[in-house]
Amino acid sequence: QSALTQPPSASGSPGQSVTISCTGTSSDVGRFNYVSWYQQFPGKAPKLIIHEVNKRPSGVPDRFSGSKSGNTASLTVSGLQAEDDGGDYYCSSYTATNQVIFGGGTRLTVL
Amino acid sequence: EVQLVESGGGSVQPGGSLRLSCAASGFSFRDYWMHWFRQAPGKGLVWVSRIKFDGTYAEYADSVKGRFTISRDNAKNTLFLQMNSLRVEDTAVYYCAKDTYSSGEYWGQGTLVTVSS
Numbered sequence: 001q002s003a004l005t006q007p008p009s010a011s012g013s014p015g016q017s018v019t020i021s022c023t024g025t026s027s028d029v030g031r032f033n034y035v036s037w038y039q040q041f042p043g044k045a046p047k048l049i050i051h052e053v054n055k056r057p058s059g060v061p062d063r064f065s066g067s068k069s070g071n072t073a074s075l076t077v078s079g080l081q082a083e084d085d086g087g088d089y090y091c092s093s094y095t096a097t098n099q100v101i102f103g104g105g106t107r108l109t110v111l
Numbered sequence: 112e113v114q115l116v117e118s119g120g121g122s123v124q125p126g127g128s129l130r131l132s133c134a135a136s137g138f139s140f141r142d143y144w145m146h147w148f149r150q151a152p153g154k155g156l157v158w159v160s161r162i163k164f165d166g167t168y169a170e171y172a173d174s175v176k177g178r179f180t181i182s183r184d185n186a187k188n189t190l191f192l193q194m195n196s197l198r199v200e201d202t203a204v205y206y207c208a209k210d211t212y213s214s215g216e217y218w219g220q221g222t223l224v225t226v227s228s
Contacts, residue, residue, distance in 0.1 A: 003155075036214035038156065045206060045221060046148075046156060051214040090156050094213040098170045100146075100158035 004029065004091055006103035012080045013111045020106045022073040022091030028101060030071040034094035037066055037075045039087050040105075046090065050075060077108070085110035113137040113217040115207050120222030127197050127226070133190040133207030133219060141165070141185040144210035147192045149203035150221075157203070160192065161210060175201075197226045 005023040012018040022029065022037075029035055037050035048057055050066035053073065063078045073091055077084060091103040119131040133145070147159040160181040162169045169181045180193040190207050204223050208215030 032213075034213040036212075038215070040156070045218040046215065047218070048211075048214055048216050051216070052212050055212075057211075057216065088155075092156070092158065092214070097173075099172055100161070100213060102156045102158065105155045 003101055004093060004103035006089075006091060006106045008104070009107045009109065010089075011109040011111055012077075014080050014082065016080050017076055017078045018080060018108065019074050019076045020089055020091075020108075022075070022093075022103050024071050024073070024093055024101075026071060027096040028071075028093040029068065029073050031096055032094045033068070035066070035068055035073040036092045037064075037073075038090045038092070040090065041087050080110050082110055084108055113209060115209065115217060115219035117205060117207055117219045117222040120205065120224045122225045122227065123197055124228055125197060125199055125226055128193070128195045129197065129224060131192040131194065131205055131207075131222060131224070133192075135188045135190065135207075135209070138209065140183075140188040145181075145183060145190045146208045146210055146215050147181060147190075148206045148208060148215060148218075149201075149224075150206070151200075151203040154203075159205070161213075162190070194224070197224075199226050202226045 038046040040046040054066040088105045114136045146161040162181045178196045182191045204221040206221045209217045
């Protein structure tokens with residue numbers, strides 16, 4: 001099962017928006033609306049920030065939003081803040097073979 | 112407050128076995144699917160397995176199928192991962208997580224498994 005494709009890095013200035021892509025296939029991202037996004041800081045456990053493509057768990061700021069078009073999902077972080085800096089962002093998707101696959105992760109830098 | 116506490120990690124030689132546990136509290140454990148994920152040092156997240164709320168069905172990543180077994184004891188609010196035929200590439204921090212729509216909604220702090228000769 002191949003991993004989802006994410007850019008290794010993304011960056012933006014405080015207050016700006018940044019979008020991270022996550023490309024899969026018609027057997028995972030394109031087939032199911034079970035795309036999730038996680039935020040992880042060094043030495044910490046991951047935190048779920050988006051599930052089912054565009055749903056935010058309670059307590060996650062609305063600066064984080066998700067979307068999907070075809071085989072590609074996207075995470076947009078609006079109004080970048082210093083606290084977003086240095087986090088790794090991972091996408092995941094359920095697959096047609098009843099597994100969950102992840103992207104390789106994207107390191108976010110707030111300039 | 113949801114709490115997940117993993118235990119059972121440690122060092123083992125290739126070909127050996129380990130059993131991980133995850134003690135859950137703060138939610139109705141018997142009503143939720145549960146996951147195991149892992150993360151090798153300096154690497155990305157990888158899904159390992161998940162189990163249905165009643166323990167009657169499980170799914171596995173291809174990389175662990177036939178070697179790992181997920182199970183649960185709903186009476187003791189505990190999730191398990193039996194890992195056999197361990198390989199060097201199984202070295203990772205293993206996390207348990209409460210499921211929501213095929214996502215890990217809440218995660219434990221992880222337990223380190225090191226496979227080395």
